[in-house]
Every structure is written in structure tokens, then in C-alpha cells.
Amino acid sequence: MAVTIKDVAKVAGVAPSTVSRVIADHPRISPATKKKVKKAMKEMGYHPNASARSLANRSSQSIGVVMPSSADKSLQNPFFPEVLRGLSSVAHQTDYSLVLCTGETDKEMLEGVERMVYSNRTDGIILLYSQVDDPIVNFLLAQDFPFSIVGKPSDRVDEITHVDNDNVRAGKEITKHLIDLGHECIAFIGGSMDRVVTMDRMRGYQLALEEAGLPYLEEYRVHTEFLKSGGQRAVEELLSLPEPPTGLVVVDDLMSIGVMNMLEECGKRVPEDVSLVSFNNVYLSELTRPPLTTVDINIYDLGVQAAKGLIAKVKDKSEPAKRIIVPFDIVHRSSAKEKEATSPSP
Amino acid sequence: MAVTIKDVAKVAGVAPSTVSRVIADHPRISPATKKKVKKAMKEMGYHPNASARSLANRSSQSIGVVMPSSADKSLQNPFFPEVLRGLSSVAHQTDYSLVLCTGETDKEMLEGVERMVYSNRTDGIILLYSQVDDPIVNFLLAQDFPFSIVGKPSDRVDEITHVDNDNVRAGKEITKHLIDLGHECIAFIGGSMDRVVTMDRMRGYQLALEEAGLPYLEEYRVHTEFLKSGGQRAVEELLSLPEPPTGLVVVDDLMSIGVMNMLEECGKRVPEDVSLVSFNNVYLSELTRPPLTTVDINIYDLGVQAAKGLIAKVKDKSEPAKRIIVPFDIVHRSSAKEKEATSPSP
DNA sequence: ATGAAAGCGCTAACAT
């Protein structure tokens, strides 16, 4: 049996409640007893029992983290470890625990979340993805349970605390970069259409095109999974167009790897034949050949802010929903270059 | 206030203990009351409170997961999400929660683990890495706290439940593959020397060399971080040797990407000029150019087995320490090929 | 500033 608050009280010659007050750093406690109690705690190797605290407190000091379903291969994206780092960092500072929740299927995921909230296991929840019409979001909303999203909610945007980049602007600027480089046929390769992030970046792509007076063509937009076969089809479709693109905006660095792979297999060199830009700046993007010009979305910060935002909300339920925008910057490497002068048309 | 066991008891017209028994699926309980109670629970939307259970039970139904320090860039290795998937899967089945523990520094990590075990927040812990003389392992051992390791402990191997591949054999077989392909100058590129996995795979490399009567040369072994600069130096060193290797055994797929990158920059083509093989078979290894011949270590299974092993130990402390070996297999892709006939020496 | 005591919601003897 571990040492309890009573044992400490006995040794220190005070009441259990006094020990409790010392733990909580209660103001009205004399420096003398405080010292006495702390000494006893140290000597006896006392450590508070989390469950007992939670029970008495009705607060678990832990927050749930929901990753996308692992059916989704995107789980393997280094994006996640990186957000986790950010979350972890503030969790550590604020003495919160992180409780993980994944699942093979959407059903499993929802079950996991329900379990967490019903059982009072967590004080709040962070969603590491955002998709349209998410049952988990609906559940959390219905329960009036504190949560925040990394990304942009598909709906009820200003009822939900979330931290995001300005993905529309990011999409616009990175596309504009290609345009400034002289490209006029620019395609967009994105993931699933119901991921909000895809939509936002595509919207930016559209805006840049329009601003430059370039057409926004249906056949230049491909949506696919990032895995090999997906990237493959995307590239084949694009290259078989009568006027194949010379610039590519790819929604994710990982996807870019697959795309570049295919491009090479089709005999196209990056950036000589086609320029490619993408998003996220995971560490991999400097290991590729060529290293990627990409939007650094500051993943770590997204995590930090999401955790801070949630904890604020947990501590004070009346805290209003916030939208936190993490700045991005474009990292110029060598996957994009000036469009080569086209051979003069006949 | 949420509905409690007492409320349910009242409505169902039974004692709280009966309700508790129904929850625990106690054998000695009549089907009639069982049904009655379940009905009441459902109607009232009852859900057990986890903290209360933990407190009364002295068991938290959750297991801690320790990732490597995030200072270590290896955290971004897709290896981790993949083990997590495995852990998650059995956690879900067995109704355990996963509590995450990372940290920027080794000190933070240890603090996190201490917090977990002292506060009774977890019933057991899984370590997702293994290095020599790990303070966390020492702490856990000293506390006699249930834990298991994904990988091989550096020490006290048969006191510690762990799940691992036979990395020596894997190293040997993959090296032998290169030898069978006609390579005679084969180098080894590994990560930090105090990661057990590196040492094992290198040992296998050595064995294969010796068995084939090939020399085991100091200058053919390079240890480095997998990040760009590391891979760069490794490759430069190797290529500047009087007899540069034509075969490379690289300890991790991710590292291979950096290595191939450098190789290309140095004007060496894979596999025409140098063959490369590596380990892990993360999904990325089929997206690279060329796709990697690599050892599939079945990461997901490692996770599954680690969780199962730990839970067995948690449920019955007298359970002996187990060593669980997950089979590997070699996935042949195109980063390794037969050694080209060398130009006849003068 | 500190102590006494009543819970927090659940489980586990011990009764019956």
C-alpha cells in the first residue's frame, strides 16, 4: 500500500485537510506548517493518487487526443508525431496527461470518444483532423463537452475553438509563386474532398489563378489518396491531357513524394519539366530529390496552440470559442523553378 | 450531476452492489435482475465513472506509452504511428486507454514516467524504443512496475518482457542477399550506437560477411543520425574510400531516403552503381525512387504483441517475463540488383 | 490558520 495523505498528516502532526491544502498550494497556510508538511511528504515519498483527486475534484487533468481513423493511411504522416510534440510540450508544462484515441473504423473512433467523455476520463478533447459532417464533432457539441480542433471545422466555425493556418491564403500564395515563375498551366492535386484542409488550399489555388487571369479548369484538379496507386493515377491523368500542366500544387508533402516518383517514371523531371510545390514542410521534404519548395505550416505550433486553447476552455467553461491562426511561411527549395521557354509554336 | 450507480439501483429496485455486479458481469446474478438493471442503466444513460472505479479497484485500465525523446528526430519516423495502431487495436478490444508520454529531453521523459507510476495513472508501461542504460528502465525495474519494451532490452534481457524481431538474423539475411547478388564491398550505415536495434542488425551484417569469407572492415561502418547532414557525411566518407562499397545495408528506411539522395548528388545511381537494402518497410519505402528492398519487420504486430504481453503481465503480476519474437520477411523491390561486372583490372 | 467530517462514485467483503 502506498503512502497516503493520512500517513503524511500523522507524521507531520497535522490534519489530512492541511496536507491537502499544502498540495494545492492554498494561500491561507502558515509557512511553518507548509514546510513541515513538505518535509514529511518528501521523507515518506508521498505522491498524490490521481484517481482519488479526480474523483474528489471531478477533473481528470488529462486531455484526449483523437487521431484520424487508421484505416486512413494518412495516419502515417509525420504531421502527427509533430503535433503530438506540441501538445505534449504544453501538457507537460501544465501537468496534463494525454490520452490517445485511434481506431480502425469511424465507429471505433466514436466509441472511443464516447467512452472518454462518459467515463469522465478526460477534461477535454483535441481533434487532429477535420472533415465534413463528423459524428464525433456532433457528439461533442451535443454533450457540450470542451474540445478543440487542429484544422478548421466544416461547420459552426465560430462555436468551435480551433487552431488552423490560413490555408486559403497559403494556397493562394504558393500558387502565385508558381505563377510568378512563369507557369500558366497549373494543376492541383489534393486528398479527399471532405477534408476541410484540401478544400481551403484548393480555394486559394483558385483565387490565385483568377487573380492572374488564368482559367480554373476542372481537368486540372485531381483528388486522390496519397498512396502510390493514387498518385500514379493522378499523374497519368494529368500528363495525358492535351495541354499537360507545367506546375503542380500538391496538398501534402508526402503526396508529393508519390507524385514525383510517378513523374520520373513518366520521364518528366522536377523541376526542369514540371515544377512542384506543396504543403507542411515535414522533415522529409528536404530529403527528397529534389528537396521540396513547400509551405511550412508550423505543425508544432499548431499543437501548442490547440493544447493551450483547450486547456483555457477546460479551466473556464465560459471561455468563448476562439479561432487561432498560426502563421505559415514558404520555404524555397528546389522543386520549383522558372518555366523553361517553350519551343515556339509552329 | 451525472447519474450514478445509486440512482440506477434505486430505479431498478436493487442495491448498488448489485448494479456493480452487473457492470462487472459477475457470475452469481440472476438473469432477471441483470436484465432489469441493464434496462435501467440504458434508460437513465448511465456510464460508470472511471476515477471512482480506479480508486476502488486500484487499477486504472490504462497503459502508458513512452516514445523516444522528441529531441531525437526519429520520433517523426512513421514507425511510431504504426506501432501505435497495433497498441490501439488491442487497447480498444480490451478496454484499456493509452496514455502518451513524450518529452523534449531525457529528464522530461523520466519525469513523465515517474508521474505516471507514482500517481497510479497507469497499470503498466510500454517503451517504444530501447537504448543502453536507460534511466527509465532502471526506474521501472526498481519500482517493480509492469512494463514491456518494443525492441530488445540492453540488459537483463530475461527479466524484461519485450517484443522484438530477430534483428541479428534479419541483418544477416538482408546482407546475405547483397552477397548473393555478387557484392563484396558492403558497407553498413546505422544510427546511434547505443540503440540496441542498430547493434543487432550490425551484428547480423558482420555474421553474413564472415560466413561468406568477406572482411568486416571498420571503415565500412558508419553511424549517424538519419537527418540530411548525417546521411550526407556518411555517404561522402564511404565514397571517398579507396575501394568504395557497391552495396549498402542501411538500418532504417527513412535513413535510406537521405542516403539515396546523397548518392544521387554524388553521381551514383541506385541500384546500377550501388545497391541498397534497409529495414522496416514503412509505407514510404515503396514511394521512393527506386522503391526499397527492405526487411518488413511487421511493425503493427510488434505493437499488438507488446500490448498483449503487457496486459497479461498487468493482470497477473506473477506472469514471467517473456521474449516475443515477431517474424520478418524480406520485401524485394528495386533498390538492390546484381553487381555489374567490374571492368577488368589492368 | 487549522481540524473534523462528509462526501466524490464505485467495489468488495461480509452477511443473509
Place this chain on the structure above:
DNA sequence: ATGTTAGCGCTTTCAT
């Protein structure tokens, strides 16, 4: 098979 009851370890009024 089910009810009674005493905790599990901590917090928090309410006294003093």
C-alpha cells in the same frame, strides 16, 4: 442471489 457497509485517497465545506 442480493443487500449492507466499510472503505479507496482526496477535497471541501463548516467550525473553531
